[in-house]
Amino acid sequence: MYLKTLHLKQFRNYRDCIVDFDAPKTILVGNNAQGKSNLLEAVELLSTLKSHRSVRDRDLVLEEAAVGQIRANLERAYGSIDLDLTLRTQGRRTVALNREALRRQLDFLGILNAVQFSSLDLELVRGAPERRRNWLDSLLIQLEPIYAYILQQYNQVLRQRNALLKKYRVGAAEGKLEESSRELYSELALWDVQLATTGSRVTRRRARVLERLAPLAAAWHASISGATEVLDVTYAPNIRAEKDDPEEVQKAFLDKIQQRRIPEQSQGTTLVGPHRDEVELTINQTPARSYGSQGQQRTLVLALKLAELKLIEEVVGEPPLLLLDDVLAELDLNRQNQLLDAIQDRFQTLITTTHLGAFDSQWLNSSQILSVHAGQISSF
Numbered sequence: 545m546y547l548k549t550l551h552l553k554q555f556r557n558y559r560d561c562i563v564d565f566d567a568p569k570t571i572l573v574g575n576n577a578q579g580k581s582n583l584l585e586a587v588e589l590l591s592t593l594k595s596h597r598s599v600r601d602r603d604l605v606l607e608e609a610a611v612g613q614i615r616a617n618l619e620r621a622y623g624s625i626d627l628d629l630t631l632r633t634q635g636r637r638t639v640a641l642n643r644e645a646l647r648r649q650l651d652f653l654g655i656l657n658a659v660q661f662s663s664l665d666l667e668l669v670r671g672a673p674e675r676r677r678n679w680l681d682s683l684l685i686q687l688e689p690i691y692a693y694i695l696q697q698y699n700q701v702l703r704q705r706n707a708l709l710k711k712y713r714v715g716a717a718e719g720k721l722e723e724s725s726r727e728l729y730s731e732l733a734l735w736d737v738q739l740a741t742t743g744s745r746v747t748r749r750r751a752r753v754l755e756r757l758a759p760l761a762a763a764w765h766a767s768i769s770g771a772t773e774v775l776d777v778t779y780a781p782n783i784r785a786e787k788d789d790p791e792e793v794q795k796a797f798l799d800k801i802q803q804r805r806i807p808e809q810s811q812g813t814t815l816v817g818p819h820r821d822e823v824e825l826t827i828n829q830t831p832a833r834s835y836g837s838q839g840q841q842r843t844l845v846l847a848l849k850l851a852e853l854k855l856i857e858e859v860v861g862e863p864p865l866l867l868l869d870d871v872l873a874e875l876d877l878n879r880q881n882q883l884l885d886a887i888q889d890r891f892q893t894l895i896t897t898t899h900l901g902a903f904d905s906q907w908l909n910s911s912q913i914l915s916v917h918a919g920q921i922s923s924f
């Protein structure tokens with residue numbers, strides 16, 4: 545797939561800016577706080593309807609404006625598509641494809657596929673388990689947009705079950721449980737089933753995607769590290785089942801809920817389910833977080849990102865975009881060249897940087913170079 549144009553209107557610090565991409569690689573160069581990451585964020589929003597930097601739409605709209613817009617024209621194997629995302633400081637965002645408004649935002653997902661790589665991604669190795677779960681979920685949404693809906697359903701059930709457990713705990717503390725406990729128990733039993741049904745959909749999909757991603761990441765890691773290190777990416781689900789079978793997983797889920805009944809009630813929260821999953825990353829059988837220099841951790845993240853690119857390409861049937869936010873200059877020349885070899889001209893790549901000095905001349909010669917200054921973009 546190929547992003548041909550991007551039109552930012554009242555988005556972040558862009559008043560009205562059109563960018564035409566005319567090479568497989570585009571380098572956006574500019575000082576800090578000029579709008580480079582904002583541009584990549586716009587592409588990320590078109591891809592996932594989420595930004596890893598902001599949760600509120602009002603932060604995405606140009607200050608003092610009420611409505612912001614991101615428009616793009618994308619070339620896919622089956623034809624050209626216009627994407628439109630309208631953001632509002634008040635009120636809901638809306639999306640359109642080929643100028644036709646969509647009723648369900650879900651239908652907007654999976655049109656533009658992109659893999660983002662920024663320095664924040666080192667948190668994939670060092671950060672809390674939630675960071676890795678979110679990463680895995682974003683990848684799954686790209687591969688299978690319906691997963692966004694599955695995850696939303698699970699989170700809804702989780703919230704409601706937590707509210708009930710909390711009510712139970714407050715009731716117990718106030719000694720008022722006797723009169724309502726039977727009612728609470730039967731209500732909880734209903735939520736247990738819902739949690740197991742929606743949660744097992746999440747668990748099974750996460751297991752499947754990691755099964756495909758892990759060998760790709762291990763191969764990249766071996767290649768970048770010169771085969772001196774072995775990377776293992778392993779799913780450590782909170783619910784373990786013998787087989788990838790819906791009934792098996794649901795049964796394992798309900799059994800674990802039974803086992804954890806008392807601590808759940810005393811803590812007033814759900815202790816069982818994929819919101820407690822972990823993705824373990826080890827290098828030579830040692831946890832990558834405690835092992836390894838920054839350079840080794842960077843190699844690991846680079847291997848994960850290259851694996852994501854490859855997996856999306858396999859599943860979707862077209863190469864996704866690669867968004868490199870300020871990370872290229874941090875890689876040594878060897879790793880830069882590995883990346884260059886891996887993406888060649890197959891993956892359209894947008895790269896931000898504050899200076900061109902650290903770039904290999906191969907990158908510079910084959911790229912479109914644009915300069916970003918105070919929300920305006922011009923040829924370099």
Ligand SMILES: Nc1ncnc2c1ncn2[C@@H]1O[C@H](COP(=O)(O)OP(=O)(O)OP(=O)(O)O)[C@@H](O)[C@H]1O
Nearest residue numbers: 556557576577578579580581582603604605606607
């Ligand atoms: N809603 C908004 N309205 C106006 N300006 C905004 C808005 N949101 C962010 N900005 C401005 O955008 C700029 C930040 O741009 P961006 O994050 O893209 O920086 P950058 O060019 O990538 O630089 P760095 O190298 O520091 O990451 C800041 O000047 C910030 O004030």
